[in-house]
Amino acid sequence: MNGFQIVVCGSLVPDPLQTLEPVTTPQGPGLKNETMLPSVLDPWSAHALYEAANLAKQAAGSKVYLVSLGPKAKLQQLMMTVAQKVPFELVALDGSASGFTDAHGVAAALADAIAAIPGLDKSRLLVFGGCASASRDAGVTMQLVCERLGIRDFFAGVDEIKAAEDGSFAVLERIEGGEYLASTCKGAPAVLAWATGNLPEPPNNPQVGMANMRGVMPSLMKAKPTPAGVGGIAYEATEIPPQKRQTRIVKDASTDEIAKEIVEWINN
Amino acid sequence: MSKTLALLHSQADGSLPKAALETLTAAAALGQPFDVAILGAGASAAADAVQGCGAAAFYTVDDPAVAQPRYATDAAAATALIQASGAEPVLAPGTSRFARSLPGDDDYPE
Numbered sequence: 339m340n341g342f343q344i345v346v347c348g349s350l351v352p353d354p355l356q357t358l359e360p361v362t363t364p365q366g367p368g369l370k371n372e373t374m375l376p377s378v379l380d381p382w383s384a385h386a387l388y389e390a391a392n393l394a395k396q397a398a399g400s401k402v403y404l405v406s407l408g409p410k411a412k413l414q415q416l417m418m419t420v421a422q423k424v425p426f427e428l429v430a431l432d433g434s435a436s437g438f439t440d441a442h443g444v445a446a447a448l449a450d451a452i453a454a455i456p457g458l459d460k461s462r463l464l465v466f467g468g469c470a471s472a473s474r475d476a477g478v479t480m481q482l483v484c485e486r487l488g489i490r491d492f493f494a495g496v497d498e499i500k501a502a503e504d505g506s507f508a509v510l511e512r513i514e515g516g517e518y519l520a521s522t523c524k525g526a527p528a529v530l531a532w533a534t535g536n537l538p539e540p541p542n543n544p545q546v547g548m549a550n551m552r553g554v555m556p557s558l559m560k561a562k563p564t565p566a567g568v569g570g571i572a573y574e575a576t577e578i579p580p581q582k583r584q585t586r587i588v589k590d591a592s593t594d595e596i597a598k599e600i601v602e603w604i605n606n
Numbered sequence: 607m608s609k610t611l612a613l614l615h616s617q618a619d620g621s622l623p624k625a626a627l628e629t630l631t632a633a634a635a636l637g638q639p640f641d642v643a644i645l646g647a648g649a650s651a652a653a654d655a656v657q658g659c660g661a662a663a664f665y666t667v668d669d670p671a672v673a674q675p676r677y678a679t680d681a682a683a684a685t686a687l688i689q690a691s692g693a694e695p696v697l698a699p700g701t702s703r704f705a706r707s708l709p710g711d712d713d714y715p716e
Contacts (some may be wrong), residue, residue: 478709484677485710492677494706513702514623519675 341399342501342526343459344390346426347448347467347483348383349408349435350416352376354472360576367438367573377412377435379420382468386532388540389499390466391424397501402426405451407444408435410561417554422547423540428557429455433564437473438573443566445482451564452487460527462505463487469495469531477531484529491528493521497535609662610640611693613684615703618673620648622656625699630659633697641665643687645680647673665690680707 352375359370394400406413410432429451467480484492495512505525510518512533612633614626633640642661644652649668667683688696698704
């Protein structure tokens with residue numbers, strides 16, 4: 339086998355350490371000062387990207403693409419850091435990365451962009467993405483991309499992929515009760531929506547950054563305007579969920595007291 | 607909303623998971639007529655086990671192809687069940703099996 343073509347779908351989200359305030363704008367719902375908020379690569383997509391790079395390293399002849407839908411200027415900022423992590427070729431789409439965009443519209447844009455990648459070989463195609471998003475936890479976009487690309491194998495909440503010499507691969511998916519569903523797939527094409535995977539964030543590598551930026555800038559220059567709106571949905575109101583602390587801090591409790599409380603909690 | 611569908615799946619041992627029973631309770635609590643559809647191993651027996659829930663009709667896919675959770679077969683079975691019932695809206699438990707397969711349960715051009 340000649341390696342995989344691994345396409346990672348991932349875009350930016352507001353830095354989760356920021357205070358986010360939903361507001362209604364003339365263009366629909368959004369975040370207060372959205373354009374000013376610092377952005378990071380969506381953490382779920384980041385895991386997918388690092389796993390893709392790791393798989394590409396193991397399967398000779400593989401190549402990683404990053405398909406990213408977001409405001410062009412913000413994508414450019416984001417690439418200054420992301421491009422230093424792992425080798426990839428960027429396919430940029432200039433549009434909204436808001437958490438209020440409709441998953442169907444986003445999926446259509448991503449699927450069209452993937453299908454248009456020059457030299458795409460479906461028999462080697464693995465599409466990676468996050469199983470959710472830090473900006474909108476719908477958890478449906480990758481399935482919709484899968485359907486639009488006509489791919490029939492989909493795995494959700496993936497934490498591990500192990501490829502064999504013959505192109506087949508084994509996948510671990512998170513399921514209930516802290517367990518894994520282990521599957522084997524005969525080979526590409528397939529879509530994998532990643533949970534956290536097992537890899538740490540790679541350190542910045544300036545050489546990788548230099549190599550990536552040669553493709554990043556042209557990709558940003560020719561990024562197509564991609565309208566991905568709210569899909570005709572009217573939001574009556576938006577608000578941040580109230581913070582609920584369900585823990586309490588008790589100092590100097592004895593082991594017996596702690597055990598007694600746990601038993602009472604289980605019995606109730 | 608004339609009729610609701612409670613779309614459920616069984617577990618490996620043929621029983622319904624707790625989340626499925628909660629979905630069934632929610633469908634009944636709406637106070638509207640509802641159908642029950644179940645896919646998975648032992649789906650027919652699972653349907654028998656909840657026969658007294660007040661559903662207007664039961665639909666099942668009980669086949670080795672859906673004994674194990676798998677995207678393509680689960681999505682195809684769910685589509686068939688939803689179409690057979692014709693009811694909407696569809697209520698389903700947010701289990702890993704349905705979180706995987708139901709979002710793709712739609713018709714798109716290949």
